[in-house]
Amino acid sequence: MKINAQRLLENLDRYAQIGKMGETGVERIALSKEDQQARDLLKSQMIEAGLDVHVDRMGNMIGIRKGKQDDKPVAFGSHLDTVYAGGRFDGVLGVLAGLELIQTLNDNQIETDKPLALINFTNEEGVRFAPDMMGSHVYAGMADLAEILKSPAYDNANESVGSCLEAIGYAGEMDPGAIQFDAYYELHIEQGPVLELEQIDIGVVEQVQGIYWTRYTVKGEANHAGTTPVYYRKDAGFTAAKLQQYIGEYCRKKEGSVLTTIGSIKFSPDAINIVPDSAMFTLDVRSTNETLLKKAQLEIDEFITETVEGDGLSFEREEMVRFSPVRFPLVMTDSVQTATKSLRLTYKRMPSGAGHDAQMMAHHCPSTMIFIPSVRGISHNIAEYSHDRDVENGANVLLQAVIGRSGIS
């Protein structure tokens, strides 16, 4: 039994029209009108495929397909939301491959032993509302729903997760976590270059990197760029540049065991002829090894403290995210490996560099992920691309892994 690749690719293209940006990109921010439109389409397709659709108070959508047994469902899915100027595969692939899996079972009139559950998690990307992986975070009982619903939009303090869920009609009634799953599988693009560079079909995801996000604000003094002698300056930008350079070199020395990124920076007052009195920047640190992750954060914090104090300035530090690394159970990764082998595809056991709903769901039930290659590793970008053949392979591995777990008799 194989999935219908033509149908899956056409469906991916259909969703890519919702929030289409440029020729290939998609911008479908969580809880936006575009998110609503994609959710409405998914809901109608779930119903058409015979699923019983539940929406929880977090806006997570769960479509249940009955099994022969009254057991916990084997779940799979991902998310429909994208980053700003994102691509057409990140998230939506896992949801639509899951839908395709169900349609394939319908085509073949197969009833699995255990029930199945197709999930679309709310706000995985977290670009407008913090934190990211919000829906799975709450579903797995790792965050307080009432708190999360109050989370304001970055760009509009008058909008909250709760008010936006109401506005798009996806503030459901079910308590998050109310349906207990047997397992969770998530098909996703790699979002990195490894599989393509090594010409491997499938990534069997063993673990997800831990992620620490911290915001630093170096505080100096604003002064006129032409009249303030150098020895009198408290240039927050110059001090921040030293920190940026240290942080950039840090991960280059660690040869892949730790990743450090400064993705955002802002000077104040941000004028060409004024020495900046403030330089805010964000730090993203990741590692699959919690010890190395903590050590990196500590060493960077020490360097920042020493450097800023050495320059006679001060700084503020705000911890935004602290996610520990997650290791998926062998029984789950082996099930993906077995499915991949049965399809005569090549595979590599590998970590995930990005955060995913599966790392949250790992706290709820045995979970794992299936990666397919991303062309040039480009993601979170309108140029994100994966070849048709890889999409098809990924969906077939998902199908085999899921029916291997759920049983067909």
Add this chain to the structure above:
Amino acid sequence: MKINAQRLLENLDRYAQIGKMGETGVERIALSKEDQQARDLLKSQMIEAGLDVHVDRMGNMIGIRKGKQDDKPVAFGSHLDTVYAGGRFDGVLGVLAGLELIQTLNDNQIETDKPLALINFTNEEGVRFAPDMMGSHVYAGMADLAEILKSPAYDNANESVGSCLEAIGYAGEMDPGAIQFDAYYELHIEQGPVLELEQIDIGVVEQVQGIYWTRYTVKGEANHAGTTPVYYRKDAGFTAAKLQQYIGEYCRKKEGSVLTTIGSIKFSPDAINIVPDSAMFTLDVRSTNETLLKKAQLEIDEFITETVEGDGLSFEREEMVRFSPVRFPLVMTDSVQTATKSLRLTYKRMPSGAGHDAQMMAHHCPSTMIFIPSVRGISHNIAEYSHDRDVENGANVLLQAVIGRSGIS
């Protein structure tokens, strides 16, 4: 003969209410409603003081006081506009001390030999429309009026200098430069810490630093912060940090002969979990020595080219401003020195670190400037402050220098 310090200080306080920000700050952006309000007040005060008011096509305001001789007027003034979140002295001091000078002559019923001219130049700060020192630039014939009038607002491409001059009612009919001046004096706060640190009353300004402004955009590739191995990154932010650090260290090594400042930086896409594909930053280089100024710009450009290419990235470079250093004539600086000595005040012959209208007017007629101390050197900041006594001293030096030049018989 002395100016009326009480009247001058009260008038300064009156203008400080127009665009007042916080307790001590002022935000009166060129060609804004606040600028219009300040101009209207000045116009009425000029008329009340008996001046014949002219407005040129650049919006420069010139109030003429007749002399005994039909000669070229001795001019003085500065500008009423401020930077964003600016102070209550920068610019407006020179204009209001000039008005006070005229009121003092009126009080004493003195007619000078040469006529006098009080000037308010348009858009000295250049924070919303480029270039800065706009009004004097055009008045001195150093820029093309038609081009300048088309200059768009940084924050709104639909607004131009020309349309905003019309909107506030200061698009005059006189051709800029039509009135030829005998000389130009400008009283200004130092905007740096030198006079205060050295406990000196008056700065006799011999020269103005040359200013080079350049905008650089380092171009890399946007990638996911968690999935892109370090060897695969083209991190525009990391490369920019090396450039920032080099530029910051450059002026620290030059021990005051060259100043370099990075006041503005912007990453794109500017997201915590995306390696930036673009890092734009501005460079401000200043020196009183043109050879050192050119050498600094060249060395920095060479370092940028080598570093960016060495990292496998590319960059764009936009020259925004290239002002050569200006040396004021001895006859002018000596006239200020003589006036200062006659008042038994201490003085220091010094350069100006900031750009001023006087450096443009130096191309039109013999010019110079008079500095008074700035508390802690703070300027372009709502905390900008100068003591009452220094304001009074500066205005008296201006008076003595001007009547020395214009003659009273």
